Amino acid sequence: MSTALVTGATAGIGAAFAARLARDGRDLVLVARDGDRLEAAAAGYRERGVPVQVLPADLTTAEGRERVADRLADPAAPVDLLVNNAGATQRQPFLRAEPAALLAQHDLNVTAVLQLTRAALPGMVQRGRGAVVNVASMLGFATGSRSTYTAEKAWVTVFTEGMAASLADTGVRALVLCPGFVRTEFHERAGLDVGARSGPAWLDAERVVEECLADLARGKVVSVPSPQYKVLAVLMDLLPRPVLRRLVAAAERRR
Template identity: 40%
Template sequence: MATALITGGTSGIGAEFALQLAQSGTDIVIVARDEKRLLATATQLHAEYGITVETISADLAVRDDVMRIAERLTDDSRPIDIFINNAGFGVHARLTAEADLPVHEHAFDVMCRAVLILGGAAARGMRARGSGSIINLSSIAGLVTMGSYSAIKAWVASYSQGLSVELRNTAVTATALMPGWVVTEFHERAGIRTSSIPDFMWMDAATLVRGALRDAARGKVISIPTVRYRVIGWFARHLPRRTIRWISAKISSSRSDEGSESRGVKDTTKK
């Protein structure tokens, strides 16, 4: 029986990954900060699907906690077959605001440093065993230019492709998942106004995760579920960069909270 480790697996996209993998009979290791939510999620998944669920309480902004997860990923006695590098949060803070620097640093710790360390650990363990799948949560936002969040998600996409190059000619795959607007509590928690986003731009987490798991199983390096977001991604890659910057400015303006100059969310378990 396969085992999957999911960071940020108690809510949002991470919880949907846990649910769909549990439904397929995959044992789960869930990483999150909130011990009560970890216990509740583990209890529910085990009761409904009869799988084994291991929980690890960790804050991925803390390097020692990240290294504990890395050790779990490389434990040959309890191999991880699927790794979902999902933990993250929205960043709604100005690049030029000195007071917001800790928000950006925290975001890089969780969504770059932890992704780098954990992705590498998972790859080493899987390569040694001869099989495995890694999914790193990037975003369609990585194709535009909206502050540090776009920069971070562009890095995740580039990192995932570099990882896939190192894993070529092995049976281990690395996939960058690039969602668009997904119906979760992610945007509300980040203080991002979404009322201006057309209904057709939203997708549900179940659709996203089904597409991601299918693409990963096929060995795709970039996964952009749904035709509409693949079309958006194509234009984002081919339009002139000054046009992308203009579009990014319009999106940033439309989704900002009125009267608020900056706001950051410091939650390493929600996505």
């Protein structure tokens, strides 16, 4: 039986990944900061006969990252799929944000992805199978007032593309998921008012996960869920960067 480890597994895209992977028959290792929510999520899966290990860990800390990295590197309990989903942003722009908050966000969005991927891949390559899914964002193709978040997600995208190239002919895959707006707790946790979250720009987390895993099975490296965001990604790639910056700035002023 194969095992999947999902970070940020108690809500949103992470919870949707866990639910879908459980239906696929995988054992689960669920990672999140809130131990009570982890146990509640695990209880639901265990009632359905899914083997689940809970791993409370704050990935903004070195101790939390090392705890999860040790689990990923354990040869006695191999993990065949790592989903680096945990991530966060904040309401304050760079110059008004507290330096400690910026560093914590960077450690969650970048350092944890690097460290956990590095922990998981050697065993996968040795076994000749496995995959890493790193969750980025459409914002990684652009820029904006929350420049640290967009830069971090751009790093995740380029990092994963590089990993995919380096893993050629190993039997191990790497894919970066770049969703647009998704109905989750993400914006509320950051204190961002995004309105009613209705309309074609907003996707359900379950749809995002379904399309991501389908793209992974096809051997894709970059997964952009939904036709509308696929078109937007192409346009963002074609537009000159100065034009893209002006368009993003205008959109932010209208919010």
